[in-house]
Amino acid sequence: xxxxxxxxxxxxxxxxxxxxxxxxxxxxxxxxxxxxxxxxxxxxxxxxxxxxxxxxxxxxxxxxxxxxxxxxxxxxxxxxxxxxxxxxxxxxxxxxxxxxxxxxxxxxxxxxxxxxxxxxxxxxxxxxxxxxxxxxxxxxxxxxxxxxxxxxxxxxxxxxxxxxxxxxxxxxxxxxxxxxxxxxxxxxxxxxxxxxxxxxxxxxxxxxxxxxxxxxxxxxxxxxxxxxxxxxxxxxxxxxxxxxxxxxxxxxxxxxxxxxxxxxxxxxxxxxxxxxxxxxxxxxxxxxxxxxxxxxxxxxxxxxxxxxxxxxxxxxxxxxxxxxxxxxxxxxxxxxxxxxxxxxxxxxxxxxxxxxxxxxxxxxxxxxxxxxxxxxxxxxxxxxxxxxxxxxxxxxxxxxxxxxxxxxxxx
Numbered sequence: 001x002x003x004x005x006x007x008x009x010x011x012x013x014x015x016x017x018x019x020x021x022x023x024x025x026x027x028x029x030x031x032x033x034x035x036x037x038x039x040x041x042x043x044x045x046x047x048x049x050x051x052x053x054x055x056x057x058x059x060x061x062x063x064x065x066x067x068x069x070x071x072x073x074x075x076x077x078x079x080x081x082x083x084x085x086x087x088x089x090x091x092x093x094x095x096x097x098x099x100x101x102x103x104x105x106x107x108x109x110x111x112x113x114x115x116x117x118x119x120x121x122x123x124x125x126x127x128x129x130x131x132x133x134x135x136x137x138x139x140x141x142x143x144x145x146x147x148x149x150x151x152x153x154x155x156x157x158x159x160x161x162x163x164x165x166x167x168x169x170x171x172x173x174x175x176x177x178x179x180x181x182x183x184x185x186x187x188x189x190x191x192x193x194x195x196x197x198x199x200x201x202x203x204x205x206x207x208x209x210x211x212x213x214x215x216x217x218x219x220x221x222x223x224x225x226x227x228x229x230x231x232x233x234x235x236x237x238x239x240x241x242x243x244x245x246x247x248x249x250x251x252x253x254x255x256x257x258x259x260x261x262x263x264x265x266x267x268x269x270x271x272x273x274x275x276x277x278x279x280x281x282x283x284x285x286x287x288x289x290x291x292x293x294x295x296x297x298x299x300x301x302x303x304x305x306x307x308x309x310x311x312x313x314x315x316x317x318x319x320x321x322x323x324x325x326x327x328x329x330x331x332x333x334x335x336x337x338x339x340x341x342x343x344x345x346x347x348x349x350x351x352x353x354x355x356x357x358x359x360x361x362x363x364x365x366x367x368x369x370x371x372x373x374x375x376x377x378x379x380x381x382x383x384x385x386x387x388x389x390x391x392x393x394x395x396x397x398x399x400x401x402x403x404x405x406x407x408x409x410x411x
Contacts, residue, residue: 003408006307007033010397010404014223017393023226028135032219035134036212036402040409043208056204060192063103063110071102096267100193101260108186108256109249111150116241116248120150124159127214135218141171145178145218149210152186153179153360154372164377168228170221172380173387173394177221179369180395181213181359183330186259190331191358194338198350205351209358209402216398224394225387263331266364270328297323308356308400309407310349317344318353326396329362351410356403361395 011029018024043049071079078098114120127149128142137145140163148156156179157164167175183191183206192203199205242248277293284291301319302312310318317340325333337345337353345353370388374381 002306003309003404003411006309006404007401009307010401011220011223014220014394014397017390018224018226020226024223025226029219029223032135032215036215036219036405037409039212039215040208040405043204044406044409050201052204054201054204056192056201056207060189060196060203063106063189064193067103067106068099070106071098097264100190101264103189103193104187104260104263105253105256107189108259109252111185112242112248112252112255113245116245124150127211131214131218135215137174137218138167138171140167141174141218144175145214148178148182149207149214150185152184153182153365153369154376155184157373157376161376164373165379169383169387170225170227172383173225173390174218174221176369176373176384176387176391177217177394177398178214180361180365180391181217181398182210183358183360184259186256187263190263191334194334195354196338198338198340199354202354205354206358209355209406212355212402212405213359213398216401217394220394220397220401224390266329267331267335270332274328274332293327294320294324297327301326304400305353305356308352308403309411310352311346314345314349318349321353321357322400325357325359325399326362326392329364330357330359333357348407348410352403352407355406356399358402359395359399361392361399363392366392 015021015024043052068080072081073079075081075098077083078095079102080099111120124143124146127146128139131137131142131145132139140160144156144160147159151159157175164172188203188206188210191206195202195206242251274293281291281293286295289295298316298320301322302315303319304322305315305318306312321333321337324336334357337350337357340350366388369391370384373384377384
């Protein structure tokens with residue numbers, strides 16, 4: 001009953017924080033939960049679908065092999081090429097900046113090409129149609145929510161730029177929560193690489209988590225700010241179209257380059273800041289050990305991890321990862337999950353956290369969201385500023401619910 005209790009608690013918290021508790025409709029909430037369970041059950045329990053997740057491992061391997069070919073030409077042995085000297089270690093060093101980050105660059109170009117070839121737009125329109133039919137969201141919201149599975153939190157609203165000014169307050173909050181609850185397609189391969197040793201079919205699990213999170217984001221956002229009507233139908237914006245294959249490659253490369261620089265810089269800065277704060281706190285001895293940010297996060301989020309279905313013996317470490325995700329970002333949390341010792345987390349806890357850590361919900365993303373939406377729809381900047389802090393809560397609730405659902409389905 002752990003996971004069931006967790007889902008009820010998470011939904012109850014959303015309801016307590018609702019702007020209109022009496023306006024919350026139970027039928028759409030129940031329908032959304034049923035859809036989340038159905039997607040998770042089909043993809044995690046049906047053998048054919050589950051095997052499809054393992055097939056996606058070949059996608060990760062292919063991207064890694066292709067990226068190594070380019071990176072080794074530019075960076076030599078640092079990028080995976082032949083080492084020109086004798087090694088004292090058992091294996092060649094696997095350097096994050098030269099082996100992992102270039103894969104983001106390559107995958108960003110692949111996303112741009114799939115967009116130009118109209119593969120992603122067709123998928124997004126199909127997903128948008130399913131959202132409209134099942135949850136009754138408006139066309140503009142359905143498109144933005146669907147696009148957020150593959151695009152970033154700023155790029156997804158760009159797909160409905162012409163309609164942002166006309167969205168209701170509830171719809172705007174849905175769009176913002178979807179952006180915070182998912183991860184961009186261009187960065188999924190990075191998380192998959194970090195989790196390769198943690199879980200089989202890592203890329204598939206991250207993709208499923210992002211899809212399930214979209215449904216959860218619609219449900220939770222409408223509980224916290226009940227719907228007030230819907231905006232009219234919308235089409236994908238011209239801003240996301242490419243003129244040719246070379247245009248898609250060049251723009252995808254530049255977009256990926258900005259993302260690579262941002263990810264690399266954020267990892268350096270955030271890990272350094274955590275180390276600095278831990279150094280300051282290290283003089284304080286609490287509960288038999290030096291006080292650290294990780295320990296504090298573990299204490300605060302351990303009950304949340306337990307409600308997601310993690311055993312209490314593992315809840316402190318799992319809570320640490322959840323806290324790191326919110327305070328820093330999900331990348332650092334996934335790095336720590338990938339580096340976790342076998343005895344710290346069991347297989348079930350690792351699966352739950354793979355889903356529970358998925359999403360851009362953190363303090364830094366709030367700033368990115370505010371900046372992006374303020375540029376796209378400046379006339380609603382004040383409203384965006386008021387809603388943005390609430391997406392930290394809604395996005396966290398969504399991810400925790402998805403983790404609980406994954407734990408229940410695989411029990």
